Amino acid sequence: MKMKLYEEGEKSKAICHHCKQLVSTTFARRDVPFSDGKGEVKNILAAVCDVCDHVVAVPAQSTPAVREARQKEVRPIEAQLPAIYLDVLDLAAYMVDSASSTEFRKVLMTLYLHRFASGEYPRARLIKAHKSATERFKERRGAARRRLSMKVTPRIAEDIKTLMHETTMSQTEVIKSVIYQIQTDVIESHKPALMKELGALSVIYA
Ligand SMILES: [Zn+2]
Incomplete structure (x- = not known):
């Protein structure tokens, strides 16, 4: 499986649910809350909307960190x-x-x-x-x-x-x-x- 490795500062495009449109994004390290709102995973690479500054996507390379944080949460x-x-x-x-x-x-x-x-x-x-x-x-x-x-x-x-x-x-x-x-x-x-x-x-x- 081919997987792109992103780095901080890299640009991409994604749909921002906050802006409700396709936006340009910049990869940056952020604390991202879990989807159920209980707890968060700290300092992972995420695609951030250039318009509203919300996290719009988490690349595959951050998945292990998310999973680990999830399991540590007791x-x-x-x-x-x-x-x-x-x-x-x-x-x-x-x-x-x-x-x-x-x-x-x-x-x-x-x-x-x-x-x-x-x-x-x-x-x-x-x-x-x-x-x-x-x-x-x-x-x-x-x-x-x-x-x-x-x-x-x-x-x-x-x-x-x-x-x-x-x-x-x-x-x-x-x-x-x-x-x-x-x-x-x-x-x-x-x-x-x-x-x-x-x-x-x-x-x-x-
Ligand atoms: Zn946005």
Whole structure:
């Protein structure tokens, strides 16, 4: 694929949505907001309208920078869970690697969320986990709750949304179900291939 590499100061032409016409543009470094208005990517090369000074286009060479900024932009995920769920998550992380930090809880959650969202783990398993979790960890009024708080990339936030949409569970229910599945696989079954894989991850991430 042939791709033109632009440099600062170069001239081009583009349709400016602000001026509503074809305008001449100059390439310059600008902070460009994301299309959804949440956050911006700093100092990328962009085509700027010579008439109104708005950014009218972002060349292909700036795409990796945009993508990277997007992934770095973290979203908070919070859930108030019966304390048992956090205990389960801590124990699972500990069983994978007794030296793992609490950060590894997030790695475990992220891996499972992504595998369920991508379909690698069947949706039916998540729904079954939800049912089992509800039966096994009965929620009594006034029982201790702990807060699970994670900062995730937009991609994982999307995974959670996908699962909520496709299972009609709330975010909290999705998280509880995922934790229940982790307890089945790691704490109860101790699946050898999975334990080996998670062990390798814990060395890298936690
Ligand atoms: Zn313009």
